[in-house]
Amino acid sequence: MAKKAETVEEKLRALYDLQLIDSRIDEIRNMRGELPLEVEDLKDEVTGLTTRLEKLNNELQLIEEQIKSKKNDIEEHKAAIKKYNEQQKDVRNNREFNSLTKEIEFQTLEIELAEKHIKEFKANVEHKKSLIEQTSERLDVKSNHLEHKENELNGILTETEREEKALIKKSEEFAAVIEDRLLNAYTRIRNGVKNRLAVVSIERGASAGSFFTIPPQVQVEIAARKKIMTDEHSGRILVDAALATEEREKIDDIIKNLK
16 A cells, blocks of 8 residues: 655645646546537437337328228228118118118218228328428437447547546545545545646746735745645645646656556
């Protein structure tokens, strides 16, 4: 197990090293940005459209079966009419003739009703076909977009995954040498700021990224590396520029060897 940082300078170096490693991890993750979520959303959309398309095709098939059934019914009604017409030739009285006439009228009405239903079904078929075409087009667009985004994400992952895993391991190694109290403060500050910088160097008389000038006497104390100093405006832990340069060079070499 790595030896814990004991002097203030060792603690400052360890904190800044950890910040540099974690910032590189942040950079890699920012490269991915919203891509993983975008890919998941697109997958959900493609799944939803595929399910909708399948449902529409099933509904279309059902309607076409109903049309076929109605056409069969019409043929049966026509056959019945033909049969009743033949029977009317052999009737013995008006009662039988009228009864057959009613049957013929009933069968004729059934044909008209079936034809009406077929007309309605055919209109529904056209509507379903239109929906199927629209859904298919949207599915094609979304599928192509998904493929593009997956390729983009996979490219970034292939390029950075190995480095990210190695950096996470290094981050754990650097964190292990920092006492819990400081590590907790580092994590709290890091989680509380947008750029996730908990440890920053002095640049042109101010903490990096800040416009507030640090008094010369405070800068001297920071450069002395005798105690942990924080920026009174942002709460970030401060290190002097010389220490920052040395540690950046060291961490840059480590990162290069991880790639």
